[in-house]
Amino acid sequence: MLYFDNAATTPIREEAFQAMLPFLRGRYGNPSAVYSLAREARKAIEEARKNVARAIGADANEIVFTSGGTEANNWVLTALKNFEKKPHIITSSIEHHAVLHVCQGLEKDGLADITYLPVDKNGFVSPKDLSAAIRADTRLISIMWANNEIGTIQPISELAKIAKDNGILFHSDAVQAVGHIPVDMTAIPADFLTISAHKFGGPKAVGTLYIRKGNKLSPFIRGGAQERNRRAGTENVAGIVGMGAAIKSAQIGLAQENQRLSGLRDTLIDLIEENIPKSKLNGPRGNDRLPGNVNFTFDYIEGESMLLLLDMNGCAASSGSACSSASLEPSHVLMALGVTHEHAHGSIRFSLGKINKEEDLDALMTFLPKIVTQLRAMSPLAE
């Protein structure tokens, strides 16, 4: 099996798995209770909180555990409607659906005015565009740290500073960044940050909303005093413990792993460009691209048929194209770069991670060019 879908999810790290096991069996105490069985669980949660805080240069009190990145994004974006009648929110046109669809929902319900900033051909938001979009009633700016499809790392420091200088709250969906590239909240004046555990070898369905000290958000989920009254519901103890162990393990080797993956990424980009004519890299090159992200469009080929043939060769990758409904939606990220529909329907993402080695790339290249040739022979666009 050649797994190149690490931006979708990652296999669980051994450290995380081992740390979770006791809490799936003997240590089942409810962390809110007073007896020693419960205190063990409480202690483990607080240890995990410290690990997450340490990894992003935060204070443990600023870390709130959620059911994942989607909940954290929903929380920040919808909490705002409690501030005033109809706030203005600025986001980008290439956000994950967990931000984009929430914004569209707010807009539809008449609860917020939204500005979707355009991006350049490599997916970058321009700080100038952000400054120009700010209005008197702008209350929140939400820009993703790094893009899941094309790997673009935004100039977050600059964007967050613009928000701060204008007295506007700043949130970043950092699901693709944390655990992969340095994220330091002492250096970035952001108010909120979304983290998801399963993107860096933690378990699924657990994440974090970082809330900078001094910011108050009304709860998204009510019903108990957990997480210091900020997020109700009995804690996902094993999940939280797994997240803490995973982020600790990811941080230890982050610099070396970052370098190794960037090397693999650039090797794969070179291999594809050298061996497959009419292949076009989507997104930027170099340090402004996530270390594990490779995204190509192969002219005249549609994404799903490509994925099916890759799967037949034992290879898991993903496509931005979603030919799955009566109105076929090409990737909104690719379309925002200003490419044609045809180009957007043909994008394939190979996302590399901890489990990938150099020989995986050689294995991929034994069948990738053949698949492209096979599909082009079938395509009316290649005539």
Place this chain on the structure above:
Amino acid sequence: MEYTAEVMDHFSNPRNVGTIEDASGIGTVGNAQCGDIMKIYLKIENDTVEDAKFKTFGCGAAVATSSIATELIIGKTIAEALQITNKKVMDALGGLPSTKVHCSLLAEEALHAAFWDYAQKNDLTIEGVKPPQEHEH
């Protein structure tokens, strides 16, 4: 979403891929915006489909429906071939996921477009042929 074995068979070993140099009729339907483009070539002699070829840009279901549609019409008279509806295309493939039903419609429309082209070129009126139409799939 899961494809049947028949769909996977026609997707991975598509029948009749290619073009026909001196085609009697060519039908192209779909567009890049939809994500599916289907082009069907027909060789018609004595009111019978002697040969059919296709080229398709699209998902697995789009390839499979094009493949089976060409297979179903070869050797048929025009009148018989026009009885091939999207339902028959789907049945022959053992069904399609609900989100992919539009691909079978595209195959039916591509056949009609090719017969329409044949009729136009030969100044014929063929009963039951639907002209190609612009639409969003």
